[in-house]
Amino acid sequence: MPERRDPRQPITRDVAARGARIRFVEAGGGPPLVLVHDYLASRVAWDDVLWRLAERFHVIAPDLPGFGESEKPPPSRYRYDFDAFSESLVDLASAMGLVRLSLCGHAMGGAVALTLAATYAHFVDKLVLVNPLVYPPRLDTVARIASVPILGPLVFKQLFGRTLFRSRFFSPGRAAANGASARRVDHLFELFDAPAAREAAYATMHAMLDTRPLMASVPRVTTPTLVIWGRANRSSPVEQGRRLARELGGSRFEVLDCGASPAEECPGAFTSAVTSFLASDDRS
16 A cells, blocks of 8 residues: 655645746645745745644745746846736646635745735735835845946856855844754755846846835735734834834734744744634634
8 A cells, every 4th residue: 555645745846837937845735825935045945834834734835936946037038026926926826726825925025925915816815924025125235236237237147156145144133044044045055056047136136126016015905914023133123014014904913033034033933823823714
């Protein structure tokens, strides 16, 4: 008799979405939940919580186009902005036969999730925004370099090395670098360190610098929403989270004792907060 597979064990799949092939993992059963990663990250950012969430939900964690192991078409063929990413996720969900789902997005992924919920309200059951990009950010070293005319593209695409890459993940307000997290970031750098990936990342960076479309999307979101913020997130202070929760019409707001990446820094507390919200019957 064949051995029974643990439904929480992730399965890797590919699907042809709008403009790019997307690689994703899925695990678990129950209501569908799509996890959307941050800039320069990939689906591996959810590794510490995916199996926990899969105990209650059908979890789908894609690599956005241009990142991870998904296709990286040139910017002339794919826009690499919030609208393009959200449309690709709709294509992914449609290819899987999903007519309604919950979304959880981290930082840039939160901006994508917010855009999708504002544009396809009928498609999104509940929304979780984790330290999302909404308001004008404090530019880090990477963003400052990328925004310099002429010099920026050269440095970003050719001279942006491992040390500078790692500084984005192990800067103040992020978890301290332990062995596991350092290996994860090194894996992300290997995926980034190719011409097509750098071109996609640079195009995405420029889209992220203009948050006006995101701020305009906030009043259009009617989906029940949970906003999660890391107390020690210095790049985006807690006050931004409180402001967003108010502007989203009284959404839930929860502060966790961590930095910019709650799913990696405090996976247990993060899973508990997300599960409690998604499993509740409260639609307000």
